[in-house]
Amino acid sequence: MIIEVDKVTMCYKMTFDRVQSLKEYLVQLLKGKIKYEEFRALNNISFCVNKGEVLGIIGHNGAGKSTLLKVISGILKPTSGSVKVNGVVVPMLELGSGFDFDLTGRENIFLNGAILGYSEQFLNEKYDEIVEFSELGSFIDVPLRNYSSGMVMRLAFSIATVVEPDILIVDEILAVGDADFQAKSKARMMELMSGGTTVLFVSHSLPQIREMCDRVLWLDHGEMKMIGDTETVCNEYEIKE
Amino acid sequence: MSNSKLIKICALAIALYVIVAVSFYFISGDQLRYSFNESAMVNASNVVGEILSSQVLEQPVKVNADEITGLGIYAATYARENSGLLNVELVSDGIVIAESKVEISGMLDNSEFYLPINASISGKDKIIVRITAPESEPGNAITLYYGNKITNPDLDESNFALINGEELDGELCLRLYTRNFLFTGKYYWLIVAVVFLALIGCGAYIVKCNAAGKATAVVNLIAAFYKYKYLIKQLVNRDFKTKYKRSVLGVLWSFLNPLLTMSVQYVIFSTLFKTDIPNFVVYLLIGVVCFNFFSEATTMALSSIIGNAALITKVYVPKYIYPLTRVMSSAINFLLALIPLFTVVIITQTPFRASFLLLPLPIICLFLVCLGIGLLLSSSMVFFRDTQFLWGVLSMLWMYATPIFYPETIIPASIMPLFKCNPLYHIIRFMRIAIIQGVSPEPKAYGLMLLSTVIPLFIGLFVFKKTQDKFVLNI
Missing domain, CATH: 1.10.287 (Helix Hairpins)
Incomplete structure (x- = not known):
């Protein structure tokens, strides 16, 4: 058992206007206007994921998919319940969040790699592979602010996918760059997902889910609607749509 | 592990x-072994007359210490060269407990003269200082000053000096150098x-x-250190590299900044406001370098959480890493600023002493104070963006509340306890004693410095730990 999610509930307290200054807070407090509305993003979710399994997560926008991924990767702490994770989680939520645009590509590889939790030794070994995959060539020693946006995305993708983590979290298949690179990156993703790592995979594309996943979890407004083998859940989901 | x-x-x-x-x-x-003390001298009003071989000058003094290490006497030579010996004895209950002979020729006219004398006086509350000059003749003798009731209204009559057993109308001008274990x-x-x-x-x-x-807390800490060592290194590297990127002088600014600030303040405070602080350049530079570190580290840590919002909402990294790395990169800057400081120390010919080896201690304390306050500010910033403006004003107030360019002595006694709540006061004072006076501060200074480090550090850690789970929801 590599991931155990036990009765996880996630509540947000929502104010209608987010109070961002002390003065505002006091004014609102004096007026008695601070009202919280409780919003349950996740409600009593329990499931397990086995090692090597690819679990698909489907649901509408706002069903709580991203919240669930954030809870599992440790970014959010659940209001109640617990999550047990045995291994290294590498999130692939959004590319290039850790880049510093004043540094060169080379420096960013090490910086971003460190943020994603790679070791120094690992990065030194894989450095050439990353550069080669990103097709940046001599641009690698140029500060990132001089890159085109496509180049930045290519570099970010190359760094993020070089790993072989215990658990990979994928929020939509990432396809970046021009057509050639898109094909290449998609192939890389497929290779990663079929390579024996445990994958949590969020997608709105049912064909992709059917193609990739061993099991599927269906979330609806924070409730766990269904969990089971891919065909059953996908068919049910299609009927309800 | x-x-x-x-x-x-x-x-x-x-x-x-x-x-x-x-x-x-x-x-x-x-x-470490003694606390040193010196008594105040009475205000001089007159001289006792030539001290001749036929005279015995006795001055009873109250003592309250373990050992006496020296005496200061206020002598006058009648503006001539005198010769012979001055014999000083300490007498307790009729027994001579110490004796010291000094050459009269070494004394200057109308000035204080220090003579070393060593005796254990623990348990005694009164001793007599007996002064004789066995070789002095009229025309070849010195005299000592004494103070009477006119210049010192609150003198105690039972302590008046005696010449050959006859009471004088005042006390000899004496200064006692004593120490306690x-x-x-x-x-x-x-x-x-x-x-x-x-x-x-x-x-x-x-x-x-x-x-x-x-699992124990210590093992967890060591494990976390090994795990995030590389990330910390990279983040510190980034902060440091980007700081001076695209500036012509680059890292030279780390040296120039404190020197220029110090120069401006030196000009202002040595010409406009005359100060009589010895070795003022070094005194000032120590204050400037320390406070610059404090203000840079806390300001950078302040925005560390909201500035890294994009990362915090996407990748799990212990959140304390962000303020920690900001303070660490400021610390590197601070260590670089020590180079001009020591250059100035060499130029002003302040002697290098063993006490310089104590400096890592105040530096570590300063780092921890910055970290504690940085943690506090960074988490407060998440919930109230007003923190950054408040801190701008507060840190200015803090600067004036720290003796950076003025001497401690101008602080009124009534608000001194307030100053002693300031961790920077203790740290900067410690560094100044170690560098300028070249000795270790007294043990109490260590205690106060450590205490004033631990308190802000724990407040910072506590607040940060309590609030860190809510960061994601507010940035």
Whole structure:
């Protein structure tokens, strides 16, 4: 058992206007206007994921998919319940969040790699592979602010996918760059997902889910609607749509 | 974590402790063993007349100390060269407990003269200083000043000086240099040994827990350090590299900044406001360098959480890493700024002494104070963006509340306790004593400095730990 999610509930307290200054807070407090509305993003979710399994997560926008991924990767702490994770989680939520645009590509590889939790030794070994995959060539020693946006995305993708983590979290298949690179990156993703790592995979594309996943979890407004083998859940989901 | 590695780390820590404890004993010197004191001299009003071979001058003094180390006398030579010896004895209950002979020719007219004399006076509350000049003849003798009731209205008549047993109408101008034993000196090795045994005990407990698979706070801390060492290195590297990127002088600014600030303040405070602080350049530069570090580190840590919002909402990294790395990169800047400081120390010919080896201690304390306040500010910033504007004003207030460019002596006694709540006051004072006076501060200064470090650090850690789970929801 590599991931155990036990009765996880996630509540947000929502104010209608987010109070961002002390003065505002006091004014609102004096007026008695601070009202919280409780919003349950996740409600009593329990499931397990086995090692090597690819679990698909489907649901509408706002069903709580991203919240669930954030809870599992440790970014959010659940209001109640617990999550047990045995291994290294590498999130692939959004590319290039850790880049510093004043540094060169080379420096960013090490910086971003460190943020994603790679070791120094690992990065030194894989450095050439990353550069080669990103097709940046001599641009690698140029500060990132001089890159085109496509180049930045290519570099970010190359760094993020070089790993072989215990658990990979994928929020939509990432396809970046021009057509050639898109094909290449998609192939890389497929290779990663079929390579024996445990994958949590969020997608709105049912064909992709059917193609990739061993099991599927269906979330609806924070409730766990269904969990089971891919065909059953996908068919049910299609009927309800 | 493997047990052999843990044992190695524990052994290393204990060995380090032994080295530090032993070398500290020699570096801190007398300051660790004694607290020094000097009495006030009465205001001079007249001289006692030539001290001749036929005269015995006696001055009873009240004492309250363990040892006497020296005497200051206020002598006059009648503006001529005199010869012979001055004989000073300390008498207690009719017994001479110490004696010191000095050449009269070495004394200057109308000035204080220090003569070393050593005696144990613990348990005594009154001794008599007996002064004779066995070789002095009229025309070849000195005299001493004394003060009467006109210049010193609150003199005690039972303490008046005696010449050949006849009472004078005042007290001799004497200054007593005394010292008391401190328990830190008396029991130093005992304290060291107790801490040593406690450390071994702790180490053994941690290793035992680790072998049994139980996690302890120390092991978690070491494990986290190993795990995030590389990330911390990278983030500090980034901060430091981007700081001076695209500036022409680059890292030279780390040297120039404190020097220029110091120069401006030096010009202002040495010409406009005359100060009489000895070695003012070094005095000022120590304050400037320390406060610059404090203000840079806290300001950078302040925005560390909201500035890294994009990362915090996407990747799990312990959140304390962000303020920690900001403070660390400022610390590198601070260490670079020590280079111009020591250059100035050399230029002003302040002698290098063993006490310089004590400097890592205040530097570590300063770092921890910055970290504590940085943690507090960074978490407060998440919930109230007003923090950054408030801190701008507060840090300015803090600067004026720290004796950076003015002497401690101008602080009114009534608000002194307020100043002593300021951790920077203790740290900067410690550094100044170690560098300018070249001695270790008194043991009390260590205690106050450590206390004033631990309090902000723990407040910062506590607030940060309590609030960090809510960061994601507010940035």
